Amino acid sequence: MASQAQIRNFLAHWFQLGKPVVLAENRGQCLPEPIYQNGDYSKSFEDCWHRIMVTGGQDCYLEGTSQSIAAMLSPAWEVTPCARCDMPLAIPIAGPMNYPCPCSDLMSWPNTDMPMPRTAVDNRQHLSDLRQRLTEGNEWSTSESTESYPNG
Numbered sequence: 001m002a003s004q005a006q007i008r009n010f011l012a013h014w015f016q017l018g019k020p021v022v023l024a025e026n027r028g029q030c031l032p033e034p035i036y037q038n039g040d041y042s043k044s045f046e047d048c049w050h051r052i053m054v055t056g057g058q059d060c061y062l063e064g065t066s067q068s069i070a071a072m073l074s075p076a077w078e079v080t081p082c083a084r085c086d087m088p089l090a091i092p093i094a095g096p097m098n099y100p101c102p103c104s105d106l107m108s109w110p111n112t113d114m115p116m117p118r119t120a121v122d123n124r125q126h127l128s129d130l131r132q133r134l135t136e137g138n139e140w141s142t143s144e145s146t147e148s149y150p151n152g
């Protein structure tokens, strides 16, 4: 069974490649921008997730796939990396695999010239590393700019 966190991560990855979610009851499509903000999911993403969850994911699906978000949340499905492109892919745990990865209709994917979609969690780690490095950098430049620094 795929958890909500896995499905949110799955959607976030495909959103980064421009794949929208088709909403239930002809409520149109949803492609949040930005997807991440301050190392977490953006408000735009949360709004989209809310619109999906209005129907519990029923009749909402990622463009290019046939299973609904509700089905993915059921015990019969799991999220696993695609063998072709490493993107998260929803597959039924039992039965034949008749569900191609959404990458199958993206001619330009996988694309080694493009950075792989990232997760908010990695981003947060990256930002905290960056902040740490900046703090260290500031301390260093303060001690170096002391005018009375002895020569040799």
Ligand SMILES: [Zn+2]
Pocket (backbone or CB within 6 Å): 082, 083, 084, 085, 086, 087, 101, 102, 103, 104
């Ligand atoms: Zn794929």
